[in-house]
Amino acid sequence: MKKTPQKAKKIKKILDIRELSFEVADKKILDAINLEVLAGERWVMLGANGSGKTSLISTICAYNTPSSGAMTVDGKTYSEYDWQKVREKIALVGSQLQRQIDNDEHVVDVVVSGKYAQINYWGEMTVKLVKEAYARMKRMGVGHLIDSSWAYISQGERQKILIARALMIKPSLVFLDEPCTGLDPIARRSFIEFLDELAKDRKIPAVIMATHYVEEIPPSFTHAMIIKDGKIMAAGKKEDVLTSKNLSAAYGAKCNLKKSGRYYELKVK
Numbered sequence: 001m002k003k004t005p006q007k008a009k010k011i012k013k014i015l016d017i018r019e020l021s022f023e024v025a026d027k028k029i030l031d032a033i034n035l036e037v038l039a040g041e042r043w044v045m046l047g048a049n050g051s052g053k054t055s056l057i058s059t060i061c062a063y064n065t066p067s068s069g070a071m072t073v074d075g076k077t078y079s080e081y082d083w084q085k086v087r088e089k090i091a092l093v094g095s096q097l098q099r100q101i102d103n104d105e106h107v108v109d110v111v112v113s114g115k116y117a118q119i120n121y122w123g124e125m126t127v128k129l130v131k132e133a134y135a136r137m138k139r140m141g142v143g144h145l146i147d148s149s150w151a152y153i154s155q156g157e158r159q160k161i162l163i164a165r166a167l168m169i170k171p172s173l174v175f176l177d178e179p180c181t182g183l184d185p186i187a188r189r190s191f192i193e194f195l196d197e198l199a200k201d202r203k204i205p206a207v208i209m210a211t212h213y214v215e216e217i218p219p220s221f222t223h224a225m226i227i228k229d230g231k232i233m234a235a236g237k238k239e240d241v242l243t244s245k246n247l248s249a250a251y252g253a254k255c256n257l258k259k260s261g262r263y264y265e266l267k268v269k
Helices: 053-060 083-087 107-116 127-139 155-169 185-199 244-251
Strands: 013-024 027-038 042-046 068-073 090-094 173-177 206-211 223-228 231-237 255-260 263-268
Touching (some): 013 053, 027 231, 042 053, 053 068, 053 090, 053 173, 053 206, 090 155, 107 155, 155 173, 155 185
Parallel strands (some): 042 206, 042 223, 090 173, 173 206
Antiparallel strands (some): 013 027, 013 068, 223 231, 255 263
């Protein structure tokens, strides 16, 4: 008996951006951005200083108001929904958040605060919340820090805590904005290896990580985009986008990209 071929399972579209632009005082910061991110994809966002990486993240997170174009997150289109509710499906981990956390804040409070989009949690701390926060922390390998204060944990531990915090809202998309900033070389490699293992977990939502350095790209990341002058110069499968030619154009210098084991290296000639 001939078997009926099964239809391929359609992968959910998490982020859909069409001709998105953002202007400040008649200056285009983002210019006609087009981007699709599907569930389970792990993206790296590369670009020189001032290329538009942070502006793109801030616009997707609704901290900037687009000048034109369309943007849909998890099926909800900007301007058609309460964007604060849509924003709750997007988690942002970055140094700007770290600087707002009080040194005497307990780590468990930092994690719980993510559930309510607060900084320095002031709500009731229930047993249920503590258990949920501990489960997230344990998943990140920092469960042992539950009784610690923010001031007394390392930079790498702080980044893991902030990722646990981000997952408290069960987001559809997580942004990691230069997560290796402030890490020494050994801590940086350890954290990249942590991100590599995390990215393999299919329960983790789609991820977009912004960085200046190809050396920081976890090997298991699947896609890449390169931004230059507020435009996406190239986007797609990592192996197609990350080339010496593309990076030379992005950084305005002769670049030689090569692999060293599982990781990339970039040399400027």
